[in-house]
Amino acid sequence: MDIEKHKPESERGFFENLKPVAVPFEAGALEILQAGDLISLTGSLYTGRDQTHRRLVALLDEGRELPIDLKGQLLYYVGPSPAKPGQVIGAAGPTTSYRMDAYTPRLLELGLKGTLGKGSRSMPVREAMKKHGAVYLATVGGAGALLSKSIVKSDLVAFEDAGPEALFRFEVVNFPAVVINDLAGNDYYEMVTAEKLGIKYETTV
Amino acid sequence: MKTLQSKEITAAVRELAMSASCDLEPDILDKLLGARDREVSGLAKNALDMLVTNANIASREQIPVCQDTGIGVVFVTIGQEVMVKGNLEEAIQEGIRTGYADGFLRKSVCDPVTRKNTGTNVPAVVHYEIIPGDKIRIGFLPKGCGSENMSGLIMLPPSAGIPGVEDYVVQKVKDAGSNPCPPVLVGVGLGGTFEKAALLAKKSLMRPLGTPNPDVKVSEIEQRILKRINQAGQGVMGWGGVNTALAVHMETYPTHIASLPVAVNIQCHAHRHKEIVL
Numbered sequence: 001m002d003i004e005k006h007k008p009e010s011e012r013g014f015f016e017n018l019k020p021v022a023v024p025f026e027a028g029a030l031e032i033l034q035a036g037d038l039i040s041l042t043g044s045l046y047t048g049r050d051q052t053h054r055r056l057v058a059l060l061d062e063g064r065e066l067p068i069d070l071k072g073q074l075l076y077y078v079g080p081s082p083a084k085p086g087q088v089i090g091a092a093g094p095t096t097s098y099r100m101d102a103y104t105p106r107l108l109e110l111g112l113k114g115t116l117g118k119g120s121r122s123m124p125v126r127e128a129m130k131k132h133g134a135v136y137l138a139t140v141g142g143a144g145a146l147l148s149k150s151i152v153k154s155d156l157v158a159f160e161d162a163g164p165e166a167l168f169r170f171e172v173v174n175f176p177a178v179v180i181n182d183l184a185g186n187d188y189y190e191m192v193t194a195e196k197l198g199i200k201y202e203t204t205v
Numbered sequence: 206m207k208t209l210q211s212k213e214i215t216a217a218v219r220e221l222a223m224s225a226s227c228d229l230e231p232d233i234l235d236k237l238l239g240a241r242d243r244e245v246s247g248l249a250k251n252a253l254d255m256l257v258t259n260a261n262i263a264s265r266e267q268i269p270v271c272q273d274t275g276i277g278v279v280f281v282t283i284g285q286e287v288m289v290k291g292n293l294e295e296a297i298q299e300g301i302r303t304g305y306a307d308g309f310l311r312k313s314v315c316d317p318v319t320r321k322n323t324g325t326n327v328p329a330v331v332h333y334e335i336i337p338g339d340k341i342r343i344g345f346l347p348k349g350c351g352s353e354n355m356s357g358l359i360m361l362p363p364s365a366g367i368p369g370v371e372d373y374v375v376q377k378v379k380d381a382g383s384n385p386c387p388p389v390l391v392g393v394g395l396g397g398t399f400e401k402a403a404l405l406a407k408k409s410l411m412r413p414l415g416t417p418n419p420d421v422k423v424s425e426i427e428q429r430i431l432k433r434i435n436q437a438g439q440g441v442m443g444w445g446g447v448n449t450a451l452a453v454h455m456e457t458y459p460t461h462i463a464s465l466p467v468a469v470n471i472q473c474h475a476h477r478h479k480e481i482v483l
Binding site: 091119 | 248252253255256258259260262263266267268269270271272273274309310311312315320322349351354382383384385386409437438439440442443444445473474475
């Protein structure tokens with residue numbers, strides 16, 4: 001099949017009319033975000049997944065300093081594929097977020113203001129986000145080639161031996177995301193289900 | 206007797222590993238385009254548009270469709286008139302190792318106890334089957350584990366019947382929610398024993414996407430399950446709409462009079478699968 005024939009009219013079409021959001025988050029930036037909003041992220045963020053979290057929390061348990069200051073930051077759950085020569089990064093879409101649930105409240109206590117992945121979060125994480133004033137964002141899973149186009153720089157920060165689970169700092173431009181959990185504690189996945197069932201949505205945290 | 210050199214096997218597996226991650230097969234592309242045209246939720250339609258665009262970019266620039274280039278699952282069907290010179294298992298693993306290195310694919314295999322990454326994406330999981338004939342068929346399924354983790358198996362009492370089977374599969378997909386990257390392909394293994402059901406579920410993923418089971422009484426079950434899943438309305442990425450699943454593939458095998466094993470293996474929309482016959 002000639003997939004070129006089926007190309008959307010504009011390959012960048014998805015990125016139009018999104019609410020622009022700077023990262024790290026500026027003061028007051030999160031207050032205007034609502035569950036279900038489509039946003040585009042520009043600035044810098046840190047990456048981490050299973051091993052990264054395990055190691056960050058191990059450092060905290062040992063009373064040691066983290067390699068990064070999490071205050072105001074967005075943490076993207078991703079384990080990129082390797083860059084080919086000349087590429088900034090390989091495919092770099094989101095991994096499933098619930099696996100980080102066991103660690104997230106500890107990081108929110110340190111001032112982390114947002115996480116970005118796919119799939120829903122546990123109630124303890126949602127409660128901790130509400131308490132610490134943080135949001136959870138999702139982006140399109142399985143679109144790692146396309147999303148890599150919004151990453152303009154990638155620097156290794158820590159845990160190089162963890163391979164794809166190392167901690168990187170990405171610079172992103174117009175990186176698309178959907179707000180899943182906002183500051184009021186709303187959950188977009190639950191809202192979709194409520195709408196389907198025809199019931200009025202109320203936040204569960 | 207036909208003779209194959211183990212290095213021919215290595216070369217074939219290397220090529221399968223490299224191409225599978227960047228070039229989606231027409232069956233999944235067709236399904237994604239069909240889903241996009243059918244979609245009613247604006248956000249989900251956007252996401253499907255992105256997935257089609259993503260497939261274009263991946264193929265054109267040879268970037269993996271998804272950064273999770275999986276743990277390799279290899280189905281080797283060997284004709285009993287074929288002789289392989291050398292070590293077949295090693296030849297396959299070497300194909301995976303070189304394919305993942307040369308293709309700039311992610312190495313995602315680790316020790317289950319220490320969690321230490323092997324750094325090479327080997328070992329792959331290899332399943333062998335011996336059949337009549339003088340050919341070797343190698344199927345390759347790089348399995349992403351966002352979806353794999355949402356799989357499950359239950360030993361139902363026979364009294365649960367087909368309604369019980371259908372309820373279990375529908376509930377598994379519902380519980381998975383947005384985690385496995387819907388729209389998903391749902392592989393179901395029904396019957397046999399504990400391990401046979403799981404293997405049937407995995408093998409069903411290798412069928413051309415959306416082809417019904419040739420047994421009408423089974424394909425009717427597939428259709429009923431698919432309809433129920435898509436009526437639940439979780440949709441693409443959990444963002445609503447009518448496309449939670451692209452297809453349900455069920456494979457069956459006779460079972461014990463006391464048993465009704467059901468295995469559900471969930472596959473994401475980045476459904477990478479390739480096959481070669483030597």
